[in-house]
Amino acid sequence: MNLVFLGPPGAGKGTQAKRIEDRYSIVQLSTGDMLRAEVTSGSDLGVEAKGLMEAGKLVSDEMIISIVANRIDQDDCKNGFILDGFPRTVNQAEALTDMLEQKGLKLTYCVSLKVDDELLVARITGRYTCAKCGQGYHDEFEKPSKEGVCDKCGATEFSRRADDNEETVRSRLEAYHNETAPILPYYEERDLLRTVDGMAPIDEVTKELNAILG
Ligand code: AP5
Numbered sequence: 001m002n003l004v005f006l007g008p009p010g011a012g013k014g015t016q017a018k019r020i021e022d023r024y025s026i027v028q029l030s031t032g033d034m035l036r037a038e039v040t041s042g043s044d045l046g047v048e049a050k051g052l053m054e055a056g057k058l059v060s061d062e063m064i065i066s067i068v069a070n071r072i073d074q075d076d077c078k079n080g081f082i083l084d085g086f087p088r089t090v091n092q093a094e095a096l097t098d099m100l101e102q103k104g105l106k107l108t109y110c111v112s113l114k115v116d117d118e119l120l121v122a123r124i125t126g127r128y129t130c131a132k133c134g135q136g137y138h139d140e141f142e143k144p145s146k147e148g149v150c151d152k153c154g155a156t157e158f159s160r161r162a163d164d165n166e167e168t169v170r171s172r173l174e175a176y177h178n179e180t181a182p183i184l185p186y187y188e189e190r191d192l193l194r195t196v197d198g199m200a201p202i203d204e205v206t207k208e209l210n211a212i213l214g
Pocket of ligand 1: 007008009010011012013014015016030031032033035052053054056057058059060064084085086087088092123124126127128136137138139141142172198199200201202205
């Protein structure tokens with residue numbers, strides 16, 4: 001099963017991708033995580049991406065397309081993958097179609113998570129992750145069962161993303177509406193688009209997704 005998760009920042013793409021990953025034994029490929037790893041490593045690519053990400057802008061199509069094309073070739077993708085955060089422009093969507101065709105692969109669905117803009121700022125500014133295993137939490141909506149301890153790995157260190165502040169979120173939302181939302185008709189025309197109500201509680205969204213994926 002090969003999926004694309006599409007939605008504005010904070011829609012729940014990462015949260016749901018982690019759950020689907022476990023249920024279907026497929027791998028989550030987050031282009032945001034890949035870029036953050038490049039920034040941390042201090043590579044040329046990371047240096048180029050850092051300023052754009054902190055400003056809430058998209059990195060260039062060429063850069064991200066080649067990263068994804070290489071990543072999909074790795075062994076852990078053999079059973080399938082969830083593209084979380086890619087494609088983000090019509091150009092990237094077209095490149096993905098070509099890329100999959102060349103590799104003899106097909107997209108199963110593009111799942112769009114729909115959430116109103118007002119809710120997204122609260123979701124993003126309250127988000128944090130386990131510094132050891134990356135498990136995501138929220139100050140209000142998804143707390144660990146024991147305060148200050150990761151449910152998944154027991155670590156006690158957490159971190160917040162540099163771009164998770166109100167000003168950057170507003171730019172990221174603008175980039176989503178101007179550059180990413182126009183992808184929806186691209187997948188609708190190909191009968192690959194499935195829309196989920198991302199405003200519902202996390203477990204409800206998972207149920208809706210499971211019903212679509214079977
Ligand atoms: P990226 O890392 O992809 O960020 P994003 O798209 O802005 O998405 P987020 O990770 O912020 O949101 P999410 O939908 O995963 O939300 P989450 O599940 O964590 O990209 C970062 C940057 O990298 C971009 O701005 C760009 O610069 C660059 N980039 C990346 N890909 C690129 C590409 N293809 N091309 C060009 N540039 C690219 O949920 C958020 C919070 O809400 C969590 O705390 C969660 O617990 C909570 N929550 C989730 N669902 C619910 C719910 N149903 N109810 C209540 N709370 C919920």
